[in-house]
Amino acid sequence: MATDRDSVLEAAVGVLSRRPTAHLDEIARAAGISRATLHRIFPGREALIREVGATGLRRFAAALDTAEIDSGDAQAALRRLVDALVPDAALCAFLAGENQLYDDPEINELWEIQDARVRALFLRGQQQGVFRIELSAGWLSEAFFDLVAGVGWAVQDGRLAPRDSAYSLAELFLGGALRSPDQP
Amino acid sequence: MATDRDSVLEAAVGVLSRRPTAHLDEIARAAGISRATLHRIFPGREALIREVGATGLRRFAAALDTAEIDSGDAQAALRRLVDALVPDAALCAFLAGENQLYDDPEINELWEIQDARVRALFLRGQQQGVFRIELSAGWLSEAFFDLVAGVGWAVQDGRLAPRDSAYSLAELFLGGALRSPDQP
DNA sequence: ATCAGATGAGACGTTGATGTCTCATTCTTT
DNA sequence: AAAGAATGAGACATCAACGTCTCATCTGAT
Structure with a gap:
């Protein structure tokens, strides 16, 4: 039953995104199962962390898909991405905090792919004249992800x-903190 | 000699901001000293972490002071704050990642004070008509800190x-990612 | 040159989390 | 109701990091 695995992963994200060093006891309790059963589902801590990371990246990729970030106006695409990403913001917060994940070449490669997709969105937006060109697409991408993770933490x-x-998230990232001079 | 302590703290920040679970061996090596000497300076891991956190908050408070965030135009004040904060961005990244720090009531209180000061800046800016009022001062404050931490990681x-x-940092946070419609 | 202090390297015991095991209990299925 | 599977609780060994210690070496001052 995949539901079981997924519900455990969900609970693990809830704990690990906030306290990456949480004990397995704590994670098991958060998932409503015993440590023994946790070990029956995941061979060990490392496997659990890895699986949470992989799940996070899969969901991230799925959000990029459903938002269709390669289509149409870049601003609209980014707004769609925000909507698709916000439900999984906690997962992004986990991905942002668990740097050790990226030691795994497979995880790292998966991340590079998604990151490149986001960078491409910003690059496209800059070419469309939608996004500012004074800020590099790399920085826009990084800052966006920082804010998504920040939303995840703040909501949690x-x-x-x-x-x-x-x-x-969308308003601050797109429009900034300053009040527009033409809006009284 | 305070210089020694400080240089060790500096090195510790460099390692811990990126990998909060780094071993003492690693920190000692990064500081160019042995694990024994590290233990002579700081009674233990907990004390080291605590000290790094306290140092970070002191520097953060100092940046708020030197930026004079309570004076004049709020936008100019925020730009001064950015300039004052960027050199210690790695320290802010550490503060953002090490949530366990805030279990310590003393650390937590120090943080609350500084956070309130930043929130007050945004509130003042909103009252001045400088910052957008659709976004809460709390969220502006949080997002700003997320971006400062993000700068720290990205630079590192x-x-x-x-x-x-x-x-x-200043341009994205203040102006957002969108190109202004009136700037061709 | 000598001596006091500081440092580095390493050994050692302790501690806490982890991984594995067993067994009683509960739930499911027939 | 009975058999089988799954789970929870707990015991146990292992292991890695930590904290402490000793001793040799190095530095710096007199």
Whole structure:
């Protein structure tokens, strides 16, 4: 049953995104199972972390797919990406915090692919005249991911309401903190 | 000699901001001293982490002071803050990643104070009509810190040139990723 | 040159998390 | 109801990092 595995992974993300060094006891308790069963599902801590990372990257890739980031106006594409990504913001927060994941060449390659896709979106937007060209596409991509992770943390800790998160993220990233001079 | 302690702390930040679970061996090697000497300076791992956190918060507070964030135009104040903060971006990255730090009530209180100061800056800017009011001051504050930490990581890993970091940070945060419609 | 202090290298015991095991209990299926 | 599978609880060994110690070496001051 895949549901079981997935629910455990979900719980693991909830704990690990906030405290990457959490003990297996804690993760098992959060998942509502015993440590023994956790070991029956995942061979060990390393495998669990790896699986959470792989899941996160798969969901990230799926969000890029559903948002169709290669189609149409780059700004609209980014807004679609925000909507698709916000439900998995906690997963992105985990990916951002667990740097040790990228020692694994397979995980690292998967990440490089998705990162390149996001960079391509920004590059396309710059060529369309939609995004600023004074800021490199690499930096835009990195900053965007930082903010997505930040949303994940903020929502998890109750500092940001989930229903505000997509709006807050898109508006700040696209429009910045400054009030537009022409809007009174 | 305070210089020695500080240089060790500096090296510790360099390692811990990227890999919070780094062994003491690694930190000692990065500082160019032996594990024994590291133990002579700091009673143990916990004390070291704590000290790095306290140093980070002190530097953060100092940056808020030198930027005079309570004076004048809020936008100019934020730009001053960026300039003052960027040299210690790695330290902020450490503070952002090491959530376990905030279990310590003393550290946590120090953080709350600085965070309130930043929030006050954004609130003031909103009252001045400088910052957007659709985004809460709390979210602006949090997002700003996320980006500062992101700059710290990006610089450390060579993905962002140090000389670009202040500009990239201030421009993206204040103006957003979108090209202004009136600027051709 | 000598001596005091500091440092590095390494050994050693301790501790805590992990991985594996067993066994009783519960749930499912027939 | 009975058999089988899955789970939980706990015991146990292992292992890696930590904290402490000793001793040889190095540095710097007198």
